[in-house]
Amino acid sequence: MGDRDKCMEGCMVCGRELVYAARPTAHTCVYCGRQEEAYLYCPAGHYVCDACHRQDAIEAIKQICLASDSRDPLFIADAVMDLPFVPMHGPEHHALVPAALVAAWANSLGLPKDGLVAEAIKRGGSVPGGVCGRYGACGAGIGVGVGVSVMLAATPMSGAEWGLANQVTAVALASIGRQGGPRCCKRTTRLALLAAMDFLRDRQGVTWSGEAPGKKACRHHRRNRQCQLAACPFYPA
Numbered sequence: 740m741g742d743r744d745k746c747m748e749g750c751m752v753c754g755r756e757l758v759y760a761a762r763p764t765a766h767t768c769v770y771c772g773r774q775e776e777a778y779l780y781c782p783a784g785h786y787v788c789d790a791c792h793r794q795d796a797i798e799a800i801k802q803i804c805l806a807s808d809s810r811d812p813l814f815i816a817d818a819v820m821d822l823p824f825v826p827m828h829g830p831e832h833h834a835l836v837p838a839a840l841v842a843a844w845a846n847s848l849g850l851p852k853d854g855l856v857a858e859a860i861k862r863g864g865s866v867p868g869g870v871c872g873r874y875g876a877c878g879a880g881i882g883v884g885v886g887v888s889v890m891l892a893a894t895p896m897s898g899a900e901w902g903l904a905n906q907v908t909a910v911a912l913a914s915i916g917r918q919g920g921p922r923c924c925k926r927t928t929r930l931a932l933l934a935a936m937d938f939l940r941d942r943q944g945v946t947w948s949g950e951a952p953g954k955k956a957c958r959h960h961r962r963n964r965q966c967q968l969a970a971c972p973f974y975p976a
């Protein structure tokens with residue numbers, strides 16, 4: 740898995756810092772040729788669509804979530820994020836959050852998880868990149884709502900399940916919002932999963948595993964050009 744020629748920070752083609760535009764413009768993906776309007780692109784003219792950006796990571800998310808017997812979604816998520824071909828930022832994290840949450844939950848209950856993980860990845864993977872700034876709802880926070888929706892088989896017509904899925908999203912987004920920006924997909928992944936773990940422990944009695952979850956020092960801070968440094972709760976002491 741993975742493409743050694745791809746850059747994992749900034750532009751996937753050349754590594755330059757990306758442009759975050761206020762209005763979309765037309766671009767063509769350098770990998771698949773897809774033509775679409777986008778808010779995010781390289782100043783050198785390169786553009787990578789969401790599908791190509793997350794392609795390698797999605798397969799890794801699936802394999803690790805299915806192979807792991809951990810009951811700690813943070814442990815599972817870290818195993819994916821530590822892979823050298825998983826980008827520092829990007830929409831792959833929107834699929835990672837629900838997949839790791841669902842996998843750890845299924846492991847804790849001894850449930851078959853293949854279909855659950857696949858559905859979590861499918862739904863989370865549909866959340867576009869950059870929604871944290873453009874929509875005011877980080878994809879990692881949305882991801883825990885996706886995960887709980889999959890766990891509880893919630894639909895738009897559900898009662899309590901519908902409510903819980905929306906409540907956990909709100910709790911995660913509140914935690915992410917309090918920390919402030921600029922964005923960091925590693926930080927928001929951890930914050931979202933921590934919020935979801937607390938919520939599901941209190942509301943659903945889910946038993947997670949792991950020692951001091953979320954307190955492990957971040958190993959990605961040197962890769963993040965906009966790292967909050969000591970202001971981030973996961974920055975190494």
